[in-house]
Amino acid sequence: MLKRFNIKPWQLILGVVLLGVWIYCYIANTDITNSVVASGMRFGMPLALAAMVGIMCERSGVINIGIEGTMLLSGFTGFYIASWSKNIVAGLMIAILTGILTSFVHAMMTIQWKMDQIIAGTIINILASGLTSFLYKQGSTIPNSWPIFDIPILGQIPFIGHAFFTQQGPIQYLGLILIPAIWVMMYKTRWGLRTRAVGENPGSADTAGVSVIKVRMINVMFGGAIGGFVGGFICLELVGSFSKEFTAGSGFTALALMIFGRWNPMGAFAAAILFGLAQALSTQLQIFGVTNIPNQFITMLPYVFTIVVLAVSAGKVRPPAAAGKSYEKEQA
Amino acid sequence: MEALLRIEHLSKSFPGVKANDDISIEVHKGEIVALLGENGAGKSTLVKSVFGLVKPDSGTITIKGEEIEPGDTAAAIRHGVGMVHQHFQLVPVMSVVENIILGDEPHKGVFVTKKAAREEVIALSARYGLEVDPDAFVEDLPVGIQQRIEILKALRKDIDLLILDEPSAVLTPHEIDELLEVIRKLAASGVGILFITHKLHEVMAVADRVVVLRNGKLVGTTTPKETNEEGLAQMMVGRNVVLSVEKGPARAKEVALEIKDLSVKDDRHLDAVTHFSLEVRAGEILGIAGVEGNGQRELVEAICGMRHRQTGTVKVSGKESPDMDPRGVHLMGVSHIPEDREKDGLVSSYSIADNLTLNQFNLKPFSVKGIRDFNARDEYADRLVKEFDIRTPSFQNSASSLSGGNKQKVVVARELTQNSHVIVASQPTRGVDVGSIEFIHKQLISARDGGAAVLLVSAELDEILSLSDRIAVMFGGKIVAIIDGQDADRQYVGRLMAGLSG
Ligand SMILES: Nc1ncnc2c1ncn2[C@@H]1O[C@H](COP(=O)(O)OP(=O)(O)OP(=O)(O)O)[C@@H](O)[C@H]1O
Ligand SMILES: [Mg+2]
Numbered sequence: 165m166l167k168r169f170n171i172k173p174w175q176l177i178l179g180v181v182l183l184g185v186w187i188y189c190y191i192a193n194t195d196i197t198n199s200v201v202a203s204g205m206r207f208g209m210p211l212a213l214a215a216m217v218g219i220m221c222e223r224s225g226v227i228n229i230g231i232e233g234t235m236l237l238s239g240f241t242g243f244y245i246a247s248w249s250k251n252i253v254a255g256l257m258i259a260i261l262t263g264i265l266t267s268f269v270h271a272m273m274t275i276q277w278k279m280d281q282i283i284a285g286t287i288i289n290i291l292a293s294g295l296t297s298f299l300y301k302q303g304s305t306i307p308n309s310w311p312i313f314d315i316p317i318l319g320q321i322p323f324i325g326h327a328f329f330t331q332q333g334p335i336q337y338l339g340l341i342l343i344p345a346i347w348v349m350m351y352k353t354r355w356g357l358r359t360r361a362v363g364e365n366p367g368s369a370d371t372a373g374v375s376v377i378k379v380r381m382i383n384v385m386f387g388g389a390i391g392g393f394v395g396g397f398i399c400l401e402l403v404g405s406f407s408k409e410f411t412a413g414s415g416f417t418a419l420a421l422m423i424f425g426r427w428n429p430m431g432a433f434a435a436a437i438l439f440g441l442a443q444a445l446s447t448q449l450q451i452f453g454v455t456n457i458p459n460q461f462i463t464m465l466p467y468v469f470t471i472v473v474l475a476v477s478a479g480k481v482r483p484p485a486a487a488g489k490s491y492e493k494e495q496a
Numbered sequence: 497m498e499a500l501l502r503i504e505h506l507s508k509s510f511p512g513v514k515a516n517d518d519i520s521i522e523v524h525k526g527e528i529v530a531l532l533g534e535n536g537a538g539k540s541t542l543v544k545s546v547f548g549l550v551k552p553d554s555g556t557i558t559i560k561g562e563e564i565e566p567g568d569t570a571a572a573i574r575h576g577v578g579m580v581h582q583h584f585q586l587v588p589v590m591s592v593v594e595n596i597i598l599g600d601e602p603h604k605g606v607f608v609t610k611k612a613a614r615e616e617v618i619a620l621s622a623r624y625g626l627e628v629d630p631d632a633f634v635e636d637l638p639v640g641i642q643q644r645i646e647i648l649k650a651l652r653k654d655i656d657l658l659i660l661d662e663p664s665a666v667l668t669p670h671e672i673d674e675l676l677e678v679i680r681k682l683a684a685s686g687v688g689i690l691f692i693t694h695k696l697h698e699v700m701a702v703a704d705r706v707v708v709l710r711n712g713k714l715v716g717t718t719t720p721k722e723t724n725e726e727g728l729a730q731m732m733v734g735r736n737v738v739l740s741v742e743k744g745p746a747r748a749k750e751v752a753l754e755i756k757d758l759s760v761k762d763d764r765h766l767d768a769v770t771h772f773s774l775e776v777r778a779g780e781i782l783g784i785a786g787v788e789g790n791g792q793r794e795l796v797e798a799i800c801g802m803r804h805r806q807t808g809t810v811k812v813s814g815k816e817s818p819d820m821d822p823r824g825v826h827l828m829g830v831s832h833i834p835e836d837r838e839k840d841g842l843v844s845s846y847s848i849a850d851n852l853t854l855n856q857f858n859l860k861p862f863s864v865k866g867i868r869d870f871n872a873r874d875e876y877a878d879r880l881v882k883e884f885d886i887r888t889p890s891f892q893n894s895a896s897s898l899s900g901g902n903k904q905k906v907v908v909a910r911e912l913t914q915n916s917h918v919i920v921a922s923q924p925t926r927g928v929d930v931g932s933i934e935f936i937h938k939q940l941i942s943a944r945d946g947g948a949a950v951l952l953v954s955a956e957l958d959e960i961l962s963l964s965d966r967i968a969v970m971f972g973g974k975i976v977a978i979i980d981g982q983d984a985d986r987q988y989v990g991r992l993m994a995g996l997s998g
Contacts, residue, residue: 354601354608361587361598368585371549372599372649373570485588493549493567 179434190323200444201327208440209339210402213394214418215425215432216346220387223350223427224380225363225486227281230270230288231391232415238262238395240296243406247304255306256396263392264385266292271384275377278490297408309404310334335397342390347429359383363484366491376491423481442466498561500525500688501546501657506555508541510897512889515541516552517712523657523688528679530699531692532732533709534929535901536887539692540582542709543659547579548572559657576656580646580663582692582900582927583838588635592628593617596649620648624678636763639666639836640788640955647675657688662900664693665927668788668955676702694901694929696725708732733931743941746965748777752949753799753918758808760791760798768794769973771807778917781940781950783964783981785957787993791973792953793835796922799951800832801825802840813917826855829917833907833924835953841907844896848888849877851895852910884909885932901928912939919943922953937963961986971995
């Protein structure tokens with residue numbers, strides 16, 4: 165069972181311990197605990213979604229380090245279109261479209277022309293960073309951002325209800341549906357089976373009549389759509405504006421979380437929430453004015469936490485076997 | 497009558513080799529055609545073209561009167577072609593069921609119906625008498641079982657043409673008999689069969705027609721009635737081949753490999769080898785006979801430091817060899833020809849020359865003061881490629897470009913040229929053509945005569961019988977009998993292998 169879901173025993177233990185801590189804090193001080201967990205969700209969700217981009221790509225055998233650039237470009241187009249058209253829905257649509265187009269370029273470079281996948285991702289990142297800084301205009305605003313609301317019944321659930329289902333925007337809630345949906349897609353559907361086969365041994369998929377190129381192209385572009393969605397999400401909902409290099413390395417953090425979550429959507433989601441919680445906690449510590457520790461160390465907390473966790477779990481991770489390799493028929 | 501499969505003037509070149517040169521073949525409904533040829537003759541390339549895995553340079557492929565698009569596997573499958581691949585096309589981290597259904601999954605809407613899939617696999621495996629555990633993960637299974645999965649995959653769909661690329665290389669004699677029976681039944685029901693093998697008795701047993709390739713060209717067609725095994729071998733190799741092994745008596749000396757009270761677990765942590773003791777003397781070949789899956793693989797891996805020894809010791813020339821340290825064991829003078837050449841024998845992306853020096857690249861003369869000497873490596877590689885007749889345009893090519901049998905020759909060449917005290921040879925001639933089998937057997941015997949202790953593990957009972965000076969029969973992780981090679985009787989050994997007491 166553990167092997168089935170690619171969960172390691174120590175991950176399970178970690179989960180149980182954290183749950184215990186959560187329950188303890190919840191009993192000790194419900195309000196603060198709730199608000200920390202909720203803001204952990206807000207920090208973690210974009211990272212979780214960005215990790216989904218990585219999962220979609222790598223599960224089908226394409227390493228995508230261009231998530232950063234994809235989000236940057238989509239946030240940019242999404243925000244300025246929303247600002248220009250005074251319509252945030254249009255903005256989000258354009259953000260998603262930008263994500264798809266960007267990943268299409270990535271897919272063409274890596275899958276069709278069999279370019280080195282790391283270089284292709286780097287090109288996307290450099291291009292995105294250059295274009296968005298060059299075209300950046302100060303002072304634009306969007307008409308409104310999405311309302312924050314509670315989900316009626318779910319929000320009332322004791323213990324978890326407040327953290328997951330209250331005080332969030334629509335995109336946040338959508339993420340809560342999207343991630344399990346990707347998990348179901350990956351492990352329960354025909355497409356998911358083929359995707360994993362292509363990412364592990366493209367030869368076996370090819371000999372079974374599955375088009376390796378098609379599966380990879382579609383997965384990478386679907387990943388791009390999610391990347392665009394996150395970019396739009398950050399600029400239109402979470403922050404409400406576009407600033408230069410707003411992604412600030414979160415595309416790479418997402419890749420680390422993907423590895424931490426062992427290329428499993430739910431695993432990466434858990435990892436991202438954990439990271440978000442660490443971030444929320446460090447913010448909380450700042451608010452409480454913990455002054456005997458320099459501020460810099462407190463902001464470092466989530467990153468140190470990730471590095472430690474990754475270092476502990478590294479060596480045991482097992483990426484999809486064909487990730488990073490382009491597929492040549494003749495060598496089947 | 498319209499032929500089921502018609503290949504016309506097909507040619508295919510790879511850099512430096514013409515793998516197929518103007519080949520025309522027909523296969524009719526219900527006909528079993530055996531495709532023979534030396535390693536690297538172009539058999540796999542030809543059938544891969546039919547299945548759309550290789551795009552031919554010229555020529556046409558027609559199935560049931562319809563010309564098929566070159567290089568389109570999905571189209572070949574649609575036209576009713578099924579293929580069993582020489583190199584397994586399985587996903588190691590997936591279950592048996594998932595591997596078998598891949599590409600045409602039982603489903604409801606977009607969802608795979610796992611239960612239906614599982615039942616289908618169980619029924620399929622029962623129908624053809626090829627037993628598999630549907631829930632096992634492929635990476636945990638021995639090659640013999642993986643081969644069964646490959647065969648089941650091909651038989652799952654309603655096919656008109658079945659291509660089998662060396663399906664019997666890793667099967668036990670009993671499984672081979674069953675496979676041949678399946679093939680006969682399929683042919684009787686009208687399926688055309690194109691069958692590649694290096695085992696001539698299989699050809700004699702089932703083929704209606706035999707087509708022989710040499711150096712990419714079609715050199716002849718015959719039928720089992722018109723010829724015999726010697727005749728087929730001669731057609732393939734173009735010279736006389738001695739199919740029986742000639743060897744002098746062994747001059748066994750001191751014990752070179754001493755295994756004492758060895759216990760090993762398999763991948764599922766079940767006991768595979770229990771309190772096993774055995775001595776192999778310098779100058780003798782000790783063959784281990786046994787049905788696959790009776791602990792031979794685990795035994796070999798434990799000896800070679802690739803698997804943890806739960807109890808017991810392995811001594812090489814009197815000194816204890818380290819546990820779980822393949823390199824350490826190798827440095828004590830143990831050569832190992834692993835049963836799975838793809839996984840444990842080669843680094844496919846490395847050149848042939850690098851593969852030939854894989855376990856000595858850092859030693860003299862291939863490295864001097866920590867700097868590699870490529871000239872020394874190339875000279876050595878050049879010599880071995882010629883000596884072992886490894887068919888390749890250049891030893892600089894990657895190992896992945898070699899044909900299956902030639903990959904095996906690379907491993908054998910590397911391991912048999914190091915003057916080791918102990919040679920552990922697991923399935924040394926798997927997938928190798930008759931001419932090369934003769935050669936490898938001679939090499940093993942001359943290693944023995946040179947004073948090496950040879951531990952031979954093979955699923956081929958004939959190979960064990962003809963090479964071994966002593967035979968240890970293994971059953972259920974233990975030795976049930978040790979008999980003299982000279983007076984071993986095929987029936988008797990067979991009964992011991994099946995766990996009967998003689
Ligand atoms: N992808 C490739 N790149 C370069 N050369 C190749 C490739 N595939 C096959 N070859 C070459 O084509 C020739 C024919 O190979 P093929 O695999 O068809 O042989 P085969 O008859 O199946 O041999 P075996 O009995 O050993 O399996 C060989 O010389 C081989 O080195
Ligand atoms: Mg072949």
